[in-house]
Amino acid sequence: MTTDEAPSGVDQEHGEPRVVLGVVAAPGPAIELARRHLGDPAFATGLGTRLAGAEWEVDLVEDRLVTPPAGDGEIVAAAREMMLARGWDVVLDVTDLPLHERRRPVLAHASPLHGVAVISIPALGPRGRGRRLNEIAAELVARLLGDDPDDPTELTHRVRELGTDTEPGASAFTARVLTGNLRLITGMVRANQPWRLTLRLSRALAAAAAAGVFALITSDIWRMADTFGAVRSSLATVGSIVAIAATLVIGADLWERAPQRRMREQVAMFNIATIATVLIGVGAFYLALFGLAVLAAAFLVVPAGFAEALGHPVGIGDYLELAWLTCSLATVGGALGAGLEDDDTVREAAYARHSDAG
Structure with a gap:
């Protein structure tokens, strides 16, 4: 028909x-x-x-x-x-x-x-x-x-x-989309393989690596990490993840708007799944950077020079704090690199597709 x-x-x-x-x-x-x-x-x-x-x-x-x-x-x-x-x-x-x-x-x-x-x-x-x-x-x-x-x-x-x-009221709309389609949205996000997102973005990776190396060899960053504390470090983590996620979504125009009122739910599901995909992908990227920052700090930051810069003996906790802040700064650098990525490259990275062989 x-x-x-x-x-x-x-x-x-x-x-x-x-x-x-x-x-x-x-x-x-x-x-x-x-x-x-x-x-x-x-x-x-x-x-x-x-x-x-x-x-x-x-x-x-x-x-x-x-x-x-x-x-x-x-x-x-x-x-x-x-x-x-x-x-x-x-x-x-x-x-x-x-x-x-x-x-x-x-x-x-x-x-x-x-x-x-x-x-x-x-x-x-x-x-x-x-x-x-x-x-x-x-x-x-x-x-x-x-x-x-x-x-x-x-x-x-x-x-x-x-x-x-159906046309639910505005106040109930988002709740309906989330609760009524939670399983489907979860499947959509899983199919997108978000943990592989940033591995496909070469410029973001290069910028993050450069920012991380700069942070590790700067004594001012060492002292900042020593005095930041858990609250500021946590805020830096959230801020850096949001920064790169927003850069990817806004820069590549991944956010959709419904051309018709009746398409709102479908578009809302798409946007929710997109945001979740990007956030999970960036979160995985952050964890990978943290692991690399820990290893790099252990090999590149000499304990004697580190202790002299901080003014007190250093231990594992000090190295973890330095790696934490370094990781946040590197992620912000990754956001700058993500802004240079081609829009089509970002879309290809964000949206996986199932393929059937010919």
Whole structure:
């Protein structure tokens, strides 16, 4: 079934929840294949059987989305932009461009956080393309909704919730998003592998390393660490983590705004998961820097010179305090480096995608 605009919500005729899958296909073989198989009412019926809880509707649009050459991240971003503009619940892009994961060709990508899946027509092979397209498309949609083989009732609940257009009061909105979707948001964050975030940001790492080395060889920093105390050091930790997280989110424009009132919950979930991903990633980065700072302090800071600068004998506690402050300063330096990262690089680092080999 295809429509010009098919916002999800409660079906006015039958009073049932309705979920709209947007399918965007490139001109040529991609749109022809999508019309023949994904545009067939039987495909929507099959989704309703597999993903029970709501009536499924397919809105098929012909659009290339991006101009080749384009990276996978650009395709996902363009597909999500169209999804929000048209009020779809999830979107599947059928592209004639090749997809890659670490320079290896793959058949499909799925990003549950974005609600976007992409299938590469060239990777379907020469035979049985329609059957493979139907099977893979259904599998990707289930994955976008957080399919859990151990708890199928959770998926049914998610489908029903996604297909019900409700407008809670402003004061209860955020609480509803958090409590009603906590498990899904947790899964979205885990799928993003936030602990790997900053390992993909070379400029942030380089700036953090430079700031850390400078702090360790500066006697003024040694004395500051000795007099800071636990409260100031804790505030420095929080401030440094917030600084680099804010730089990543604001600098790369990771924060979304809902173009329509009814899309608020979907956008709110995206923003919550994004913030959680970035904060956990930066937190992991901070812990790794702390470990490195402890080792560097032990090797680079000579006890005699350290004691002379502080005016008292030094012990393990003094080295840990120095490593703590050094780590906070290095993280602030990482924020400066993060501001120099390319926006696409930050997005690629923040948002992991599941890939299926071709």
